[in-house]
Amino acid sequence: MGMAEGYRVLLSEEALRARVKEMGARIARDYAGRRPVLVGVLKGSFVFMADLVRAIDLPLEVDFIGITSYEGTESTGVVRITQDLARSVEGKDVLLVEDIVDTGLSMRYLLDNLATRHPASVKVCALLEKPSRARVTVPIDYRGFAIEDVFVVGYGLDHDGTGRNLPFVGVPVR
Numbered sequence: 001m002g003m004a005e006g007y008r009v010l011l012s013e014e015a016l017r018a019r020v021k022e023m024g025a026r027i028a029r030d031y032a033g034r035r036p037v038l039v040g041v042l043k044g045s046f047v048f049m050a051d052l053v054r055a056i057d058l059p060l061e062v063d064f065i066g067i068t069s070y071e072g073t074e075s076t077g078v079v080r081i082t083q084d085l086a087r088s089v090e091g092k093d094v095l096l097v098e099d100i101v102d103t104g105l106s107m108r109y110l111l112d113n114l115a116t117r118h119p120a121s122v123k124v125c126a127l128l129e130k131p132s133r134a135r136v137t138v139p140i141d142y143r144g145f146a147i148e149d150v151f152v153v154g155y156g157l158d159h160d161g162t163g164r165n166l167p168f169v170g171v172p173v174r
């Protein structure tokens with residue numbers, strides 16, 4: 001039995017590829033003449049990040065920040081940094097790269113945390129957003145897809161640690 005067994009495809013590999021290309025082109029246009037630091041939020045963003053950076057035709061830097069905010073499938077609102085940035089972002093144009101903005105609590109925490117480090121600018125790029133789940137408002141400058149309130153797995157997103165390597169975004173079917 002293959003790993004894709006047991007999932008309904010919500011966003012196909014092709015749909016993801018096309019959208020990520022568009023997002024990269026827009027980011028390249030908006031940041032022309034600058035050298036942004038793309039900060040991937042671990043772990044969920046690592047697949048999206050890998051594709052996104054190759055769609056941005058600009059010199060850029062990559063860093064990662066690890067946070068944990070989740071127990072099972074419900075956000076607790078309690079966020080903890082598990083791995084900090086490798087380099088200072090003071091004076092830099094930071095683009096936060098997230099897999100999904102659900103309640104918005106993680107992104108709110110990250111935005112507040114980053115603001116204390118005095119970057120030149122901070123913007124948010126999220127592959128997915130669940131607008132119906134928002135508990136706090138966070139500005140999403142680049143958004144891949146808005147999805148319904150359903151738990152999704154794949155393309156970096158996990159369910160209790162597995163499913164990150166699925167090439168599509170899918171919904172577990174039980």
Ligand code: IMP
Pocket residue numbers: 044069070075098099100101102103104105106107150151152153157158159
């Ligand atoms: P928030 O703080 O509620 O916005 O949660 C954001 C984080 O929860 C994301 O970065 C994901 O790691 C995780 N998350 C939220 N929804 C899903 C989902 O449908 N599948 C997998 N992870 C999710």
Ligand code: MG
Pocket residue numbers: 041042043044045099100
């Ligand atoms: Mg995440």
